[in-house]
Amino acid sequence: MIEEPYRWVEAIANRREYIETQLAAGSPIAAVGYRDGILFVTLGRVRQKIFEIYDRIAMGAIGHPGDIERLRLAAIELASTEGFTRSAADVSLRRLAHYSLSPVMKSAFEQVYGAPYLARLLFAEIGSSSKEDLFLRIDYDGAIAADGLTGQPRQRFAVLSGTRQSAELMEKFLQKEHVTDGALPDAINVAFDAWSVGRMAMGENASKELPERDAVRKHREEELAKAGIEAAVLERDRKSAIRYRTLADEELRSSLER
Amino acid sequence: MDKPPLALDQNFSGASEDFPALLRRKGLLQIAPDPTGAAGNHPFVQTESTTILAFKFAGGVLVAGDRRATAGNTVVYDRADKVLEIDRHSIMAIAGVPATAWEMARVLEHSFQYFRRSQLQEMSVDGKVRALSKLLRDNFGFVMQGVGVVVPIFATYDGNSKPEARLYFYDAMGAQFEVTDYAATGSGSPAVRGILYYENNWGDKKLQQLNEDEAIAIALRALDTAAEADTSTGGVDRSGKIFPLIKTVSREGITTLPEQKIASVFKQKVA
Numbered sequence: 001m002i003e004e005p006y007r008w009v010e011a012i013a014n015r016r017e018y019i020e021t022q023l024a025a026g027s028p029i030a031a032v033g034y035r036d037g038i039l040f041v042t043l044g045r046v047r048q049k050i051f052e053i054y055d056r057i058a059m060g061a062i063g064h065p066g067d068i069e070r071l072r073l074a075a076i077e078l079a080s081t082e083g084f085t086r087s088a089a090d091v092s093l094r095r096l097a098h099y100s101l102s103p104v105m106k107s108a109f110e111q112v113y114g115a116p117y118l119a120r121l122l123f124a125e126i127g128s129s130s131k132e133d134l135f136l137r138i139d140y141d142g143a144i145a146a147d148g149l150t151g152q153p154r155q156r157f158a159v160l161s162g163t164r165q166s167a168e169l170m171e172k173f174l175q176k177e178h179v180t181d182g183a184l185p186d187a188i189n190v191a192f193d194a195w196s197v198g199r200m201a202m203g204e205n206a207s208k209e210l211p212e213r214d215a216v217r218k219h220r221e222e223e224l225a226k227a228g229i230e231a232a233v234l235e236r237d238r239k240s241a242i243r244y245r246t247l248a249d250e251e252l253r254s255s256l257e258r
Numbered sequence: 259m260d261k262p263p264l265a266l267d268q269n270f271s272g273a274s275e276d277f278p279a280l281l282r283r284k285g286l287l288q289i290a291p292d293p294t295g296a297a298g299n300h301p302f303v304q305t306e307s308t309t310i311l312a313f314k315f316a317g318g319v320l321v322a323g324d325r326r327a328t329a330g331n332t333v334v335y336d337r338a339d340k341v342l343e344i345d346r347h348s349i350m351a352i353a354g355v356p357a358t359a360w361e362m363a364r365v366l367e368h369s370f371q372y373f374r375r376s377q378l379q380e381m382s383v384d385g386k387v388r389a390l391s392k393l394l395r396d397n398f399g400f401v402m403q404g405v406g407v408v409v410p411i412f413a414t415y416d417g418n419s420k421p422e423a424r425l426y427f428y429d430a431m432g433a434q435f436e437v438t439d440y441a442a443t444g445s446g447s448p449a450v451r452g453i454l455y456y457e458n459n460w461g462d463k464k465l466q467q468l469n470e471d472e473a474i475a476i477a478l479r480a481l482d483t484a485a486e487a488d489t490s491t492g493g494v495d496r497s498g499k500i501f502p503l504i505k506t507v508s509r510e511g512i513t514t515l516p517e518q519k520i521a522s523v524f525k526q527k528v529a
Contacts (some may be wrong), residue, residue, distance in 0.1 A: 052375050076375045077280060084277075084368045085286055240346065242371070 011112040019140050022118050026062030026162035028170060028198030031124050032178055033133055033156035034187035037235040037243070038124045041191040043199075043227040050232045052244040054079035055088045056126045057096075058234050060160055063119030063140070071101065071119055088241055093125035097136050097144055106142025116140055122160040126234040126243055130156065130180065156180050159198065165208060166201040173197045173210055185255035188231070192256065196220040229253070277369040278393065287365065290399030290406070307490030309446030310340055310351040311480055312411045312425055313439060313454060313465045315473035318508030319413040319423045321349045322477040324446075324485065325500055326492030327356060336492060341503045345370045346511045347415045348386060353444030354408035354430075358400065362393050362408055383416045387426055387434055394432035401430050409443045415507045422509065439465050446484030446491035453480045470506070474520060475527035477504060482528065494524060 029042040029049060040050045040060050051059045053075050061068040078100050083091045101121070109116040117140055125134040134148040135158035147155055157174045161167040174194050179186065196219045200211055211219075231247040238245075281287035310323040323340035326333055341351045342363045350366065352359035369389050373381045381389070390412055400406025412426045412434075426434050427441035435441075439458050442450040457476055458465045468476065478494060481502050485493025494501055501520045506513050 048378065051378075054375070073376055076372065080277065080368055080372045080375070081281065081284055081286060084281065084364065 015112060015116060019116060019118060023063055023120060024162045028159060028161040028166060028195050029060035029122055030170060030191040030194040031060065031122055031135060031158045032187050032191045033130060033180060034184055035181045036237060037233050038126055038133060039187045039191055039233050041195060041231045043195060043223055044230055045227050050230055054083060054091050055241050056234060056243050057093050058124055058232060058244055060122040061119055062160060062162060067117045067119045071117060071121060093123055093134055093136055097138055101138055102142040102144050105138060105140060109141040120160055122158055124234060126236055161198045163202055166198045169201045169210060170194045170198040188252060188255045189257050192220055277372040278365055290397050293398045293402045306353040306407055306409050306444050308340060308353045308444040309450060309481055309484040309491040310353050310411055310444050311442040311450045311477060312351060312413050314423050314425060315465060315468040317470050318415055318506050319425055320473045320477060320504060320506050321351050321413050322481060322502050322504040323351050324481050324492040324502050328490045336495065336500055339503055341505050343512050347507055349413045349505055349507050349512060351411040352408060355406050358397060358406040359408045365393060366390055383414055383419055383424055386414060387412060391432040391434045394428055398431055411441050411443060413507055415509060417509055446488035449484045449487060450480045453483055471523055474504060474523040478524055478528045
């Protein structure tokens with residue numbers, strides 16, 4: 001039946017709807033640049049969602065754990081062999097995404113008899129200065145959105161969420177509140193606020209407007225009391241070539257403003 | 259990144275594969291000839307022209323190596339680094355064919371990181387020790403052809419094990435030997451082993467009780483003694499002011515001792 005083009009388009013549309021429904025509950029992830037690096041933050045209850053990919057590359061993901069795992073291992077494998085045969089400086093997130101991950105996700109999505117990847121990925125690569133930082137998002141259909149590849153004004157943050165509305169509100173919030181050259185504790189606070197904004201915007205009856213600051217903080221407090229924090233940083237000036245570091249729970253909670 | 263990534267295959271099982279296996283699958287790691295067949299027409303030449311040593315002292319493990327690289331009777335390089343950092347708490351010192359040894363160190367370094375990133379936990383000390391052993395065994399075909407012998411020392415520090423400081427030496431086939439006090443390999447090592455045995459038994463202090471300066475002094479004396487009789491060992495180059503490379507590993511991680519520090523100990527206690 002899907003030999004007919006319009007059936008194919010219909011099948012793709014159905015599958016898009018199905019995947020969107022599957023991803024809709026995913027807890028948001030915020031990645032924000034600060035003075036000395038890039039911070040990844042999320043809150044979760046069940047499993048790890050922020051990962052080290054290579055010396056200067058980190059990944060956050062929402063979706064099906066099996067699909068995330070395959071994409072994560074593929075990214076690590078590609079970066080590691082590239083870093084081994086050439087050098088760590090030659091491992092490029094741009095190439096990893098555009099050349100390897102995106103085409104594979106696109107073709108899995110469009111082959112309607114096979115299984116698509118139920119996953120949304122958010123990558124960041126730290127450069128030698130904040131101007132060279134790169135934020136990049138790959139969706140389940142292989143679509144890429146990047147900040148740092150064109151001459152446009154940069155925003156130095158990126159978000160990932162289960163629904164479009166949630167992601168848009170998080171971005172709107174960060175455009176307003178995010179300070180590019182802040183200190184890490186400030187970045188932690190703004191990232192958690194952005195997470196709360198994203199979380200509050202999920203579900204059927206959620207508001208389409210940015211919530212009040214007090215409401216954000218109240219929601220954040222409630223969620224922090226019942227869920228585990230997960231956060232990691234890519235640090236620009238580290239003695240070691242490996243820039244990725246997981247932040248301990250105490251380090252995070254002590255930075256949070258009450 | 260020239261071939262389509264296999265990890266994106268439905269049949270992929272990344273968890274069961276270590277980094278050298280991944281490199282071989284991608285054709286990025288040369289596979290050694292079968293050691294039994296390789297021995298045939300080639301006389302077995304044992305060439306491990308260098309001296310490396312390591313011993314435990316009060317501050318962890320000290321690993322030192324001379325700087326000379328030779329090709330036959332020719333000195334080709336006098337600033338070779340034979341003491342290499344593999345990760346934050348592991349040092350590998352190499353005696354043998356430099357091309358193979360440096361490549362091996364590179365594979366090992368990436369192996370540990372690949373494991374941590376893919377398995378989401380640090381590789382255990384036993385796993386690391388075994389990984390090097392496996393690389394040596396895989397390389398044995400080249401050794402039998404007389405072109406790739408490597409005899410390394412591996413030192414690591416693990417706050418959760420007992421003892422915390424761990425020290426191993428290997429043979430060319432990949433057998434690993436854990437030692438309690440000291441290890442030395444390479445062409446100048448018999449002299450070094452004599453000195454370290456003597457110091458540990460009849461010296462002023464046992465090696466494990468030496469402070470950093472005392473440990474540096476013993477390492478410099480041992481390498482200088484090795485160089486006295488072994489043309490392949492550089493020892494301390496007094497005219498060129500080239501000193502051995504010394505690193506220590508402790509709970510805090512690896513420290514490369516600055517050259518001024520080594521020079522000053524040399525001046526006070528060795529020269």
